[in-house]
Amino acid sequence: MSHAAQVKIPATYIRGGTSKGVFFRLQDLPESCQVPGAARDRLFMRVIGSPDPYAAHIDGMGGATSSTSKCVILSKSTRPEHDVDYLYGQVAIDKAFVDWSGNCGNLSTAAGAFAIHAGLVDAARIPEEGVCVVRIWQANIGKTIIAHVPVSAGQVQETGDFELDGVTFPAAEIVLEFLDPSDDGEEGGSMFPTGNLVDELEVPGVGTFKATMISAGIPTVFVNAADIGYSGAELREDINGDPVALARFEKIRVAGALRMGLMETPEEAATRQHTPKIAFVAPPRDYVAASGKGIVAGDIDLLVRALSMGKLHHAMMGTAAVAIGTAAAIPGTLVNLAAGGGERSAVRFGHPSGVLRVGAEARQVDGQWTVTKAIMSRSARILMEGWVRVPGDSL
Incomplete structure (x- = not known):
């Protein structure tokens, strides 16, 4: 043969x-x-x-x-x-x-x-x-x-x-600039597809949570860590070894996808795990990163943990970092509130592997928020x- x-x-x-x-x-x-x-x-x-x-x-x-x-x-x-x-x-x-x-x-x-x-x-x-x-x-x-x-x-x-x-x-x-990373202005799209900085997101079989749903860098659903039973300082093994927790995150992600108009059915959302992302945020606190390095609350503005393709990411996705920086720059979002509120052009956030700084230039025009640029360094x-x-x- x-x-x-x-x-x-x-x-x-x-x-x-x-x-x-x-x-x-x-x-x-x-x-x-x-x-x-x-x-x-x-x-x-x-x-x-x-x-x-x-x-x-x-x-x-x-x-x-x-x-x-x-x-x-x-x-x-x-x-x-x-x-x-x-x-x-x-x-x-x-x-x-x-x-x-x-x-x-x-x-x-x-x-x-x-x-x-x-x-x-x-x-x-x-x-x-x-x-x-x-x-x-x-x-x-x-x-x-x-x-x-x-x-x-x-x-x-x-x-x-x-x-x-x-x-x-x-x-x-290598310094990266993401120009006009939001979806505003494209085919009627919006940085905030629901029109709100914070929504009450109903998740069938799970509950109702406050959520910021933003399309900048990549569509992302942000929820408060405390609202889903977490501190925001979790590491990969704390989440990925818990199939019940992963299933609950997926239900929240799917509900967000439908609410944002990214998919028409739960079945479609289940086959497209790349978008949107699901992330949870919390005010800063001390924790030990996956490398064993101690992260001090005073050195960061907030904590963020994000899932990619159904698993907690070991660090942070670059596109999600753009979403974090953009949301942090807009007063009233869950990300901004976790960082202490107010206007800011950059944030340092703690993730499972350490700390990342991301900047964003956001402004309000005719009542609508837009972001002109997000900046971060990688290699x-x-x-x-x-x-x-x-x-x-x-x-």
């Missing part, structure tokens, strides 16, 4: 922020995968090793977590004032599904670095020494991201002394480059 030989495809494995994924140039993909559709989805699932009933990704490049089951496509942009188009696929671990509905803020960092490394940025724009400004079109959500990538000897500088909680080793700092490093191989019959 004959079997299809393996096919090798040029690929680069990169850590970006607290995530990592397999990066491809569009022109390097098999022809059938250069356009959206089933062939591309099959390829990415096979690259990652999904669907995997063992939830281990032994036969693929994934790491069996939401932070490590990701694929990215970059290509030269045809849009004015942009260098590259960046398309992100979140690969489900145990389901045959690739979610294209949102962005990965952490891998946005790596997108800027990979764009230079892969020759997708005009060489005339890359300094011999200094910082290269990479103008990224985030194709999933139709937004602009500006990556300030350090360059040394004409190449991306990857090593450095910038420390990012949730990443073991230091690296070079990126190439882990491996060459070819990824997949069985030919998976294309």
